[in-house]
Amino acid sequence: MHYFEDITVGEPAEIGTHTFTEDEMIRFAEKYDRQDYHLDPEAAKTGPFGGLIASGWYTGAVFQGFFARHLLKIADDLRRAGRPVARLGPSPGFTDLKWPRPVFAGDTVSFRTTVEKKRPLATRPGWGAVHFHNEGFNQKGELVYAFHGVTFIERRPA
Amino acid sequence: MEQRIYFDDLPAGETVRFPASYPVSAEEIVEFASAYDPQPMHLSEEAGKASILGGLAASGWHACAMAMRLMSDGYIDRAVAMGSPGLDELKWLKPVRPGDTLYMERTCLEARLLRSKPGVGVCKFRWVVYNQADEPVVDMVGAQMFFTREQAQAGERA
Numbered sequence: 001m002h003y004f005e006d007i008t009v010g011e012p013a014e015i016g017t018h019t020f021t022e023d024e025m026i027r028f029a030e031k032y033d034r035q036d037y038h039l040d041p042e043a044a045k046t047g048p049f050g051g052l053i054a055s056g057w058y059t060g061a062v063f064q065g066f067f068a069r070h071l072l073k074i075a076d077d078l079r080r081a082g083r084p085v086a087r088l089g090p091s092p093g094f095t096d097l098k099w100p101r102p103v104f105a106g107d108t109v110s111f112r113t114t115v116e117k118k119r120p121l122a123t124r125p126g127w128g129a130v131h132f133h134n135e136g137f138n139q140k141g142e143l144v145y146a147f148h149g150v151t152f153i154e155r156r157p158a
Numbered sequence: 159m160e161q162r163i164y165f166d167d168l169p170a171g172e173t174v175r176f177p178a179s180y181p182v183s184a185e186e187i188v189e190f191a192s193a194y195d196p197q198p199m200h201l202s203e204e205a206g207k208a209s210i211l212g213g214l215a216a217s218g219w220h221a222c223a224m225a226m227r228l229m230s231d232g233y234i235d236r237a238v239a240m241g242s243p244g245l246d247e248l249k250w251l252k253p254v255r256p257g258d259t260l261y262m263e264r265t266c267l268e269a270r271l272l273r274s275k276p277g278v279g280v281c282k283f284r285w286v287v288y289n290q291a292d293e294p295v296v297d298m299v300g301a302q303m304f305f306t307r308e309q310a311q312a313g314e315r316a
Contacts, residue, residue: 061194
């Protein structure tokens, strides 16, 4: 990753597009979210959503796959250019996570991330907190997923 | 048939610790991370040791998925549920390690009927995931929607 100082606030990055298949949605649900409308296409037809929908945590996992690869690619590009790579710290958590609409089998979701603010960490010298606003839109342009995440990123050595 | 859980069964102020547990394996940590969060500290013990986490640790999103499975086994699979609009907040408090066993405790902070959807209630829950040492590892607050007993049974008769 870029050093904390080199991170630009306010520029959205398109990080990936994924078409959700019934098979993968069911595979995830079998392990982690065994509600009928995530697991059983027949039962889902008469359920509250009228069809099989992805577990919200599956949508979250797919987003994180793109987000992690986005950060890893930035690091790779820096390394190739012979520039130093800032370390990533842990994330303390997130706020305001929304699943405003279901993701149905066959939906194509495009994900993007925007740095919304950053601040140096008083409690951890050498590190800053970077706040990301993350979103996913389906093929009709409707918001299906959003949250505000935070990641600790190393500051440029003095 | 198992006892179903309706909105009526989820009173504000109640705290429940579920008997369900989730054993965490190194294989599953690496498998989840390879697909959905391929950052080095989630992929090998060595890379974990070199990171701020000090050893192999599950992706925070894997911890969320395991928390969902604890909800699934704890109550959601038996509930007449209608999904979740989202979470207000989630904190990753401690790394989840290979060999950990996770448990869940749920507190109902607020329960109210929706004016916009008759026969449906929304509960605001705080869910805390603990490891075998009784240390909290994930702490989250969010909402889930449920049919009332009356609405669900009217639907079954129809």
